Amino acid sequence: MYRYTDFDTAFVAERNRQFRQQVERRxxxxxxxxxxxxxxxMNGLYLQLHAYMLRVAIPYGTLNSAQMDQLALLAEKWDKGYGHFTTRQNIQYNWPKLRDVPDMLDALAEVGMHAIQTSGNTIRNVTADHFAGAAADEIADPRPVAELLRQWSTDHPEFQFLPRKFKIAVTGSPNDRAVIKAHDIGIQVVEREGRIGYRVLVGGGLGRTPMIGKELTEFVPLAELLPFVEATVSVWNLLGRRDNKYKARIKITVHEHGIDEIRRLVEDRFAETRQAFNGADLELFDEIAAQFQPPAFRNVPTDAYDSAYEADPVFRAWADTNLWDHKAPGYAIAQISLKPHGQTPGDATADQMRVMADLARRFGHDELRISHEQNVVLPHVHKSDLPEVHKILKAHGLATANIGLISDIIACPGMDYCALATARSIPIAQEIATRFDELKIEHEIGDLKIKISGCINACGHHHVGHIGILGLDRAGVENYQITLGGDATETASLGTRTGPGFSAEEIVPAVERVVQAYLEHRESPEEPFLAAYRRLGMAPFKTALYGEETGKKARAA
Structure with a gap:
């Protein structure tokens, strides 16, 4: 993984020094x-409902054990003993005192971390596939490109005051785990005739006007990627609307001008930017890529794993649900759920952070990842170590076997913290998870992704949830709309609203009715919810939610 150079260290120290003075003046x-x-x-500090909130960057979701230990220290020393991992692969501290923030930033700098550009109208934290460098289906590790983009975008003089915030995601696999189609720019590693290059999408985004990104180019070689991205952002910086913040995102610019015109303008600008780089980015990329070499994988028997899998049904359930195929023989990618039933999605205590850091040191080649789904990943664990890893996770409330299941819910902080929220998200997520744990049908249901947002800004990604829930204020009363059929993967789609919303008391039973309709209508237990919805359409789910007459109207439509 990338480690700070002397330049990085000096740059962050100077930024922190400047901000300390600004805090003192405030x-x-x-x-x-x-x-x-x-x-x-500019330094990741928000003012929320009850207190300041510090958002710390975890570029492309990659951490080592020392960094996770330091995040635990921040939670324990300057917050309330926990942190909240977000859909941007960041961590948020919800209760810092303003006078302590400069000390928090200095503590982060000690381990090569910062909070720069985690907010504001600039290029935000670059995100990536949380299995990067480990997944069996990967064409190439996308993190060197993500790091190149991070360095290029940090304090970029042209892009510090953009029309609105700008988000970039990168994936190295044909199976999209980085939601690239819902980003301002999505980058996918591709292979064409034996050459590695990049497919670039533009104009994706959620919020009040959700859109799926469009292909800007099907292939750009590494030598041209950075000037091509700069050309794209530069074109939008000139065209993007500044008269209305709700129409200032690049998705609106692409919609208003059309993808063909945007492509033409980017190509014109690209002719200029490619000359300006003059190969300097490739030299930097080579230096970066050298720091992302795979670890020295072990070649030992997996007997301990095989025995535990046969003998222990609890371990077997966790292994079946939370592990993912690794590119190295004998290894697995272990996902740690931060969604124990009834708890706040994405929260981890300082003690739990230290446990995960220790597991990375002992069993995970000193690497951790934060997923956009608000979980933590040990990307490189030999199968022989997994029984011990599971035992330790279980002892600290981190062994919930629910990755990808109905209780593995993405939820924004909602009205419990956020000044923009119009409804609560966390209690709804807790109630849904608790209810389906009581029913004991999570594993029978299988792959089903629920995503909850507490306002129209869609920080919970509800538009791309198989079941999406949007909380709104209706005359002072919380009202929850349901959408169905959203998808955040390579087959991305936006969910369709089912109809009228539900009260806070009605929303959990409503979700239960949707799930029961799926169980009744699926062709077999092998047909997942999203496939069943795409085959059946909205009608049976509307019937389940609102009654037979509404279902008939949906079928007629």
């Missing part, structure tokens, strides 16, 4: 909150 009253706002946003 506390002394020399800056108003309005004057302080753009300064704090």
């Amino acid at each position: 506390i002394a009253g020399h800056l108003t909150e309005d004057e302080f706002k753009p300064l704090r946003l």
Whole structure:
């Protein structure tokens, strides 16, 4: 993984020094909150409902054990003993005191971390497939490109005051685990006639106007990728609307001008940017790529794993649900669920962070990943070590066997924390998970992704949930809309609204009715929810939600 150079260290230290002075001026009253706002946003500091919130960057979701230990220290020393992992592969601290934030940033810098560009109208934390460098289906590790993009975009003089925030995701596999089609720019590693290159999508995004990204180019070689991305952002920086923040994202620009015109403008600008780079980016890429070599994998028997799998049904259920195929023989990718039934999705205590850090040191080649699904990943674990890993996880409340199941819910902080939220997300997620745990049918249901947002900004990605839930305020009362059929993968689609929303008391029974309709209508236990929905259409689910007459109207339509 990437380690800071002397330049990186000096750059972050100087930024932290500047921000410490700005905080001192704010506390002394020399800056108003309005004057302080753009300064704090440049350093990942928000003002939420009850307190400041610090969002720490975890570029492309990659951490080592020392960094995870330091995140635990921040939670314990300056917050309330926990942190919240987000869909941007970041971590948020919801209760820091303003005077402590500079010390928190200095502590992060000690382990090569920062909070720069985790907020504001700039290029945000670059995200990537959380199985990068480990997945058996991977064409190439996307993280060197993600790191190249991070370095290029950090404090880029042209892109610090964009029309709105800008998000980039990168995947190295044909199976999209980075939601690239819902990003401003999505980049996919592809192979054409023996050459590795990149497919570039543009104009994806969720929020109040959700759109699936469109293909800008099917193939660009590494030598041209960075100038091509710069050309794309540059074109939008000039065209993007600044008169209306709700129409300022690149997806609106692509929609208004059309993908063909955007492609033409990008190609024109690209003719200029490719000359300006003059190969400097390739030299930097080679230096970066050298730091992402695979670890020295062990070649030992897997007897301990095989024995535990046969003898222990609890371990077997966890292995069947939470493990993923690894590219190295004898290894597995172990996913750690941060979604124990009834708990807050994405939260981890300081003690749990330290446990995960220790597991990475002892069994995981010192690597951890944060997934956009708000879980933690040990990307390289030999199967012979998995029984011991599971035992330790179980002792610390981290062995829930529910990855990809109905209780593995993505949820934004909602009205419990966020000043923008119009409804609660966390309690709804907790109630749904608890209910289906009581029913003991999660594994019978199989792959089913629920995503919950507490407002129209869609931080919970509800538009691309198999079942999406959007919480809104209706005359002072929380109301929850349901969408069905969303998909965040390579076959991405936006969910369709079922009809009128439900109250907070009605939403869990409503979800249960949708699931029961699926169980009744699926062709076999092997047909997952999304496939059944695409085959059946909306009608049987509307019937389950609203009654026979509504279902008949849906069938007629």
